[in-house]
Structure formats: structure tokens, C-alpha cells
Amino acid sequence: METTDKEILRGGQFLVKETQCEDVFTPEDFSEEQQMMKESVKEFIDREVWPHKPRFEKKDYAFTEEIMTKAAELGFLGISVPEAYGGLGMGFVSTMLTCDYISGATGSLATAFGAHTGIGTMPITLYGTEEQKQKYVPKLASGEWFGSYCLTEPGAGSDANSGKTKAVLSEDGKHYLISGQKMWISNAGFCRLMIVFARIEDDKNITGFIVEYDPENPNGITLGDEEHKLGIHSSSTRQVFFSETKVPVENMLSERGNGFKIAMNALNVGRIKLAAACLDAQRRVITEAVKYANERKQFKTPIAQFGAIKGKIAQMATAAYVGESACYRAAKNIEDRISIREAQGNSHQEAELKGVEEYAIECSILKVKISEDIQDCTDEGIQIFGGMGFSADTPMEAAWRDARISRIYEGTNEINRMLAVGMLIKKAMKGHVDLLGPAMKVADELMGIPSFDTPDYSELFSEEKEMIAKLKKAFLMVAGSAVQKFGPQLEEHQQLLMAAADILIEIYMAESAILRTEKNAKRFGEESQEIQIAMAKLNLFNAVEKINTKGKEGIASFAEGDEQRMMLMGLKRFTKYANLPNVVGLRNKIAEKVTAENSYCF
Known part of the structure; x- marks a missing residue:
């Protein structure tokens, strides 16, 4: 079907306009290329990650970095990066699909992958100058460098724009000196590049900077110890301290005071990707739970045949199916909107930014619902395993702990619920x-x-x-x-x-x-x-x-x-x-x- 502006509903319009089934994209519509990508990612995870799950539970950060390097060698870190900067330049649906199938085996890898390809790389591809993109994006797409994203501070979580980290222009006007403290920084332990948000003077809004990090020459950057966390044990999570870290003025990302906008738009993409990252986790938990229910006999009967267990399996499978349906519907809407904007003469940067921003409501909806579904799924997975589910020797216990973070990062589910309705009302006020x-x-x-x-x-x-x-x-x-x-x-x-x-x-x-x-x-x-x-x-x-x-x-x-x-x-x-x-x-x-x-x- 040829895509025209009229056939694609704008973000939020699903509520007031009827969508025809022929106009939605489904996983059954994957192209041959997308099917091949799905199979290669699945095969990689089944070979390199799934058999080694216990290593992720033992805080083996080096192993996470090793897997990320292998993923980079197969091109998985550059799926959405334009070919001009060393990526594969694939569409939004293919990006979602890769994120979906690479994330299911362990939350540690899912977090490292999401932080690097999303909030670690994307702000430069979407907001960087041509020089910045040429300099940094190929290194990130190839896995030569890993990226991290420094936004959250002890006093600035959901209220991200209230950060206290300062950027002061040097006397010669050639550098900004960044001082402050960031926390919960994913990939901090092995990153070479940080997207850092700081305030210049008394600006109303924060500003984004691209900051290189070399452990041999730390330039005023100190890392805290690895955090002890409930889940995602082998995802490197540290505090990062900046003490007059020198950043060349040309490393400002976008314009002064544009940092809050960068942060919010990066989170929109992060939200729909996080939803996708929960899908294969659900499929794998369901499969493990069903296998166990078929093998486990009580009263001389496999527990899978008991009605109480059937009810759980049905609800778990249904939630996974529904989540897939909604995720890929929205992903294709975004991809089509990007194509329309490019056809109208927008740059790839502008088209992608506006394409995702258009469906910010759907991104929040998906983030909330699917992060709660994976939590429910893992919880029922433990219940089906019974006492064994509570044991660290079965996969359910780790899956349950890993799932818990999904309701917190990329904006808490409470924030996202209020955003979804708030954004819808704003769209109504604007006549969209x-x-x-x-x-x-x-x-x-x-x-x-x-x-x-x-x-x-x-x-x-x-x-x-x-x-x-x-x-x-x-x-x-x-x-x-x-x-x-x-x-x-x-x-x-x-x-x-x-x-x-x-x-x-x-x-x-x-x-x-x-x-x-x-x-x-x-x-x-x-x-x-x-x-x-x-x-x-x-x-x-x-x-x-x-x-x-x-x-x-x-x-x-x-x-x-x-x-x-x-x-x-x-x-x-x-x-x-x-x-x-x-x-x-x-x-x-x-x-x-x-x-x-x-x-x-x-």
C-alpha cells in the first residue's frame, strides 16, 4: 500500500477515528529482510547469552561488555544508525525488532543495549552537528566505544530539568568546565562517551554536552562503585562525578538550553523501545513456565492440566500477544510518519525526531502497559514453578527481579500515565x-x-x-x-x-x-x-x-x-x-x- 499522509492517523487520533485492520502493521507483515534479522538476533542470543545466564547474576560486568562487543561485530548496535555514519540505516520497525529479540534473555544485556543504542547514541544522530556525527557515531555504531547518558541526579529524577550540574565557560571561551554529580548511570563502568546534561549560568533549561571519557586520562571524571541492585546485576550502574571536566565548546549538543528537549525526545524513543525490550522476555518466561508445567506432576497429573494453571498460562500468553500487536502497530506508524516527512524534504534527523514525537502518547501507553505485563508474567512464572520458582537455580527468580526496573526507568509509570492524558489534551488544544x-x-x-x-x-x-x-x-x-x-x-x-x-x-x-x-x-x-x-x-x-x-x-x-x-x-x-x-x-x-x-x- 502506498503511504499517504491521509491514511496514517496522527498520534492520539486512534481515540476518535476508526482504524481499518488493513491499515495496521503486524508481526506477520515482517519482510524477508526483517525475518532474517529476527532469526539472526535470536540465534545470537540463544548461542551467546541464554546458556550463560548465571554469569549475569554474578555481576560479571566484563561479560556484558564482551557480549555487547560481539553484538557490535554482527551490526546489531548500528541498526538504526544511518549508513553515512557506519550503521545499517534500517527503518524503525527493524530497530524495534532487534531491540525486542536481543533483550529477552537477561535484563542486564537489555539495559546495556538499550542505554547504548538509544539514549547513548541517538541524541547525537538526532541533534548533533555533521562534525559531531562524523566524529562520534561511527565509533558507537561499531562498538569501538560504548555510550552512556548522564541525566539523573540525587535531587533530579522525574523532575529532570532541576539538575544542579553546572557548565561554566572558560576564560578563553574554548571550553565549558562541567562540575556536578550524576547517578544511576547505565554503562558507566565501560563507556567511552557520555551525553551529559548541565546548566549554564542561571538558564531556565539544561544544556546537553558530548563528553569523552578515557580512564587513563579521566579529565576530572570519577566513577563511584558499582551499585548493588535488586536486578539487572551485570548492567554497570554507577555514580559519575565531574570536577571542572573540560569539554570543548564545539561539543555542546544542539543549542544552549535545548537539553531538556533533547532529554524528553530521547525518552519518547526510549519508551517504545523499552516496551519492545519486554516482549521477548515475556515469550521466554511463558515458554519456561509451560515446559515446567508440562513436566511437573502432582496427584499423578501434569500441573499444566489443572484449571488454575491454565488460567495463568492463558493470561500470560494473551498479554504477550497483545503487547506485540500494539508495539508493532505504533512502530510502523512512526516509520511511515518519518517517511512522509523525508518525502516532504525534512532531513533524516528532523523527520525521525518529529516522527517519534508525533506518537509520544502511544510510546507512553506501551511503556506503561508492557512493563507491567512483564512484571505480572514473571510473577505468575514464579507461581507456576511453585517453591522452585523462589529458588535462584530456576530462571524465574532472576527474570522477576530484572523485570522490576522496567516500571521505573524511561520515566516512571505514574509519570507516563499522566503524560499520556496530558499530551492528548494538549494535542486537542492545538487542534491536532x-x-x-x-x-x-x-x-x-x-x-x-x-x-x-x-x-x-x-x-x-x-x-x-x-x-x-x-x-x-x-x-x-x-x-x-x-x-x-x-x-x-x-x-x-x-x-x-x-x-x-x-x-x-x-x-x-x-x-x-x-x-x-x-x-x-x-x-x-x-x-x-x-x-x-x-x-x-x-x-x-x-x-x-x-x-x-x-x-x-x-x-x-x-x-x-x-x-x-x-x-x-x-x-x-x-x-x-x-x-x-x-x-x-x-x-x-x-x-x-x-x-x-x-x-x-x-
């Missing part, structure tokens, strides 16, 4: 997403008499797609009324924003799974997608239940009397099934397929 019109229609609908016609649900997903449309109305009702009531003060009502965000998240994820499955059922036949159809339906049921709960919570927080009663009646109407699915039957069908295949098989 028409929320007001649809919200007013929903308000009118609440005043009207509901239709009692019996709809025709004979087509695949006809009721489910109608339900998605109703769930969007539920969001517009709650969020629209909240905006009306609180206006700009809405951001002070964090619990209400988080409830609205949960509704938004569930809608995007559920719609993505249904569209992927519908597309595949049309081209491969419904029979071939029987289990995927079950997963899409099971996930939608879970989404409806959560939206019902979060909707009530939100409404009760700001509406009273007749207004509250009317909105609760609306919520009931918008979350009501005509034909309630047999949830237990769906779970059993999914679990039986996964246990028969003895792995995550979709």
Missing part, C-alpha cells in the same frame, strides 16, 4: 486531535434514549469492534467532563488522570489486538487464527472490566448527584456486552494450545 466534537456527541447521546434494536453480530469481531467504539465514548465522557470541570487545574488531580490513563491504555491495547487478528483472519482464514481470536476476545473482556472500575473511580472523584448518576448510567451502557464471552472457555482454549506446543507459539 478533535476531542471536543466527539466528547460533545457523547454528552448528547447520554441525554438521548438508547437504541433497543438488536444489532447483527454475524461478522467476526462485529460486537468487539462496537465495544471498542463504546469504550472510546467512556473515555471521552470521563475525560471530557473532567477537563470541563477543572480546566488547566486538571493536572493537579493526579489520581483522576491516572484512572483516565488506564482507560486510554486499555482501549489502545485491545484495539491493536483485535485489528491484528482481524487482518490475519481475513488473509489466512479464521480457522488458522482460532486461538488468536480467543486471545483478542479474552483481552477485551479484561479491558472492559478494568475500564468499568476505573471509570467509576474517576466519575466518583468529581461528579455528584444527578450528574454522577447520569455518567454512571452512561458508563454501564458503554461497558455492557450483548453476549458475554465464556471467559473460562477462552482461557482453556488458549492454554491448551500453548501447553500442546510446549512454548509461546504465536
Whole structure:
């Protein structure tokens, strides 16, 4: 299909416009080149990483560096880097795919890879001058140097712009002298290049700098000891101290005061990549859990045959399938938006920046949902293993600990929930997403008499797609009324924003799974997608239940009397099934397929 501007929804528009299944990209659409890339990354991880998992738990930082060097030799560190700077110059979907399959075996490698290829390299490719890119990016793409990203400080975490690190211009005007303290710096122990954020004089916003680090000639840079962490044991994480570190003025990244913008845009890409980095971890945990459940017998029966275990396996597999569906849908939207901007004459830098920024809402949605899904998945993995799951001798214990960081870095899930709704409202104010019109229609609908016609649900997903449309109305009702009531003060009502965000998240994820499955059922036949159809339906049921709960919570927080009663009646109407699915039957069908295949098989 030729890509035109009209066919691609803008970021956030999924809420107010219907997407046709033919217009979404799915993992079943991978090109031959992408399939080959996926297989080569998987083969690398299965050969070099998976058999050596215990080494990562023993804080073998040198081993992580060794694996990163091997990944570099195969070109994996330069997937998204333009060919002009020594990379492979592949599209955004291929970048996501590599991040997905390289990250599943251990969080230590996932973090090292993500920090280097994302926030360690990307700020230079997106914001650097031509000289900066020519000088540094080839070294990063080839793995000759590893990168790190120095933003967080003891007093500046979520409020990243409040950092105290200073950059003072030298008397001869040739250098900035950087002094300050950074913490939680991934790859600090083996990096040769740091993206450092510091404040010049009393500027409102911080500024970014490219800082070289040579352990033989530290230039005022001191590293703290390796942090003792709950998980990601072999990811090098240290404090970094700067004492009048001399940085040439030409190493300022972008313009003075542009650091906060660089940091935020780097995080947008980091968020969707982090979501991708949790996918193969889920697949591997499910596979290990199912293998164990098939082997472990109690009461002379494999525990995989017990209903309680089936329920867990089904939910784990469903979450992984839904996460894949949403991740690759958004990745292709970003890739297409980049192509459109390049066709309009934007530079690759500008096109990529704006392409990702356009879908910042979706990036936050994916980061929150999939980081929580991997935590749930590993938690249930431990439960399926029972007492053995609590033992460090099985893979579940390390997977559970590694998963925990995902809800914190790249912006905490609480911050990302509020960002998702906040950014959507800002887009509405700018006229990029028409929320007001649809919200007013929903308000009118609440005043009207509901239709009692019996709809025709004979087509695949006809009721489910109608339900998605109703769930969007539920969001517009709650969020629209909240905006009306609180206006700009809405951001002070964090619990209400988080409830609205949960509704938004569930809608995007559920719609993505249904569209992927519908597309595949049309081209491969419904029979071939029987289990995927079950997963899409099971996930939608879970989404409806959560939206019902979060909707009530939100409404009760700001509406009273007749207004509250009317909105609760609306919520009931918008979350009501005509034909309630047999949830237990769906779970059993999914679990039986996964246990028969003895792995995550979709």
C-alpha cells in the first residue's frame, strides 16, 4: 500500500477515528529482510547469552561488555544508525525488532543495549552537528566505544530539568568546565562517551554536552562503585562525578538550553523501545513456565492440566500477544510518519525526531502497559514453578527481579500515565486531535434514549469492534467532563488522570489486538487464527472490566448527584456486552494450545 499522509492517523487520533485492520502493521507483515534479522538476533542470543545466564547474576560486568562487543561485530548496535555514519540505516520497525529479540534473555544485556543504542547514541544522530556525527557515531555504531547518558541526579529524577550540574565557560571561551554529580548511570563502568546534561549560568533549561571519557586520562571524571541492585546485576550502574571536566565548546549538543528537549525526545524513543525490550522476555518466561508445567506432576497429573494453571498460562500468553500487536502497530506508524516527512524534504534527523514525537502518547501507553505485563508474567512464572520458582537455580527468580526496573526507568509509570492524558489534551488544544466534537456527541447521546434494536453480530469481531467504539465514548465522557470541570487545574488531580490513563491504555491495547487478528483472519482464514481470536476476545473482556472500575473511580472523584448518576448510567451502557464471552472457555482454549506446543507459539 502506498503511504499517504491521509491514511496514517496522527498520534492520539486512534481515540476518535476508526482504524481499518488493513491499515495496521503486524508481526506477520515482517519482510524477508526483517525475518532474517529476527532469526539472526535470536540465534545470537540463544548461542551467546541464554546458556550463560548465571554469569549475569554474578555481576560479571566484563561479560556484558564482551557480549555487547560481539553484538557490535554482527551490526546489531548500528541498526538504526544511518549508513553515512557506519550503521545499517534500517527503518524503525527493524530497530524495534532487534531491540525486542536481543533483550529477552537477561535484563542486564537489555539495559546495556538499550542505554547504548538509544539514549547513548541517538541524541547525537538526532541533534548533533555533521562534525559531531562524523566524529562520534561511527565509533558507537561499531562498538569501538560504548555510550552512556548522564541525566539523573540525587535531587533530579522525574523532575529532570532541576539538575544542579553546572557548565561554566572558560576564560578563553574554548571550553565549558562541567562540575556536578550524576547517578544511576547505565554503562558507566565501560563507556567511552557520555551525553551529559548541565546548566549554564542561571538558564531556565539544561544544556546537553558530548563528553569523552578515557580512564587513563579521566579529565576530572570519577566513577563511584558499582551499585548493588535488586536486578539487572551485570548492567554497570554507577555514580559519575565531574570536577571542572573540560569539554570543548564545539561539543555542546544542539543549542544552549535545548537539553531538556533533547532529554524528553530521547525518552519518547526510549519508551517504545523499552516496551519492545519486554516482549521477548515475556515469550521466554511463558515458554519456561509451560515446559515446567508440562513436566511437573502432582496427584499423578501434569500441573499444566489443572484449571488454575491454565488460567495463568492463558493470561500470560494473551498479554504477550497483545503487547506485540500494539508495539508493532505504533512502530510502523512512526516509520511511515518519518517517511512522509523525508518525502516532504525534512532531513533524516528532523523527520525521525518529529516522527517519534508525533506518537509520544502511544510510546507512553506501551511503556506503561508492557512493563507491567512483564512484571505480572514473571510473577505468575514464579507461581507456576511453585517453591522452585523462589529458588535462584530456576530462571524465574532472576527474570522477576530484572523485570522490576522496567516500571521505573524511561520515566516512571505514574509519570507516563499522566503524560499520556496530558499530551492528548494538549494535542486537542492545538487542534491536532478533535476531542471536543466527539466528547460533545457523547454528552448528547447520554441525554438521548438508547437504541433497543438488536444489532447483527454475524461478522467476526462485529460486537468487539462496537465495544471498542463504546469504550472510546467512556473515555471521552470521563475525560471530557473532567477537563470541563477543572480546566488547566486538571493536572493537579493526579489520581483522576491516572484512572483516565488506564482507560486510554486499555482501549489502545485491545484495539491493536483485535485489528491484528482481524487482518490475519481475513488473509489466512479464521480457522488458522482460532486461538488468536480467543486471545483478542479474552483481552477485551479484561479491558472492559478494568475500564468499568476505573471509570467509576474517576466519575466518583468529581461528579455528584444527578450528574454522577447520569455518567454512571452512561458508563454501564458503554461497558455492557450483548453476549458475554465464556471467559473460562477462552482461557482453556488458549492454554491448551500453548501447553500442546510446549512454548509461546504465536
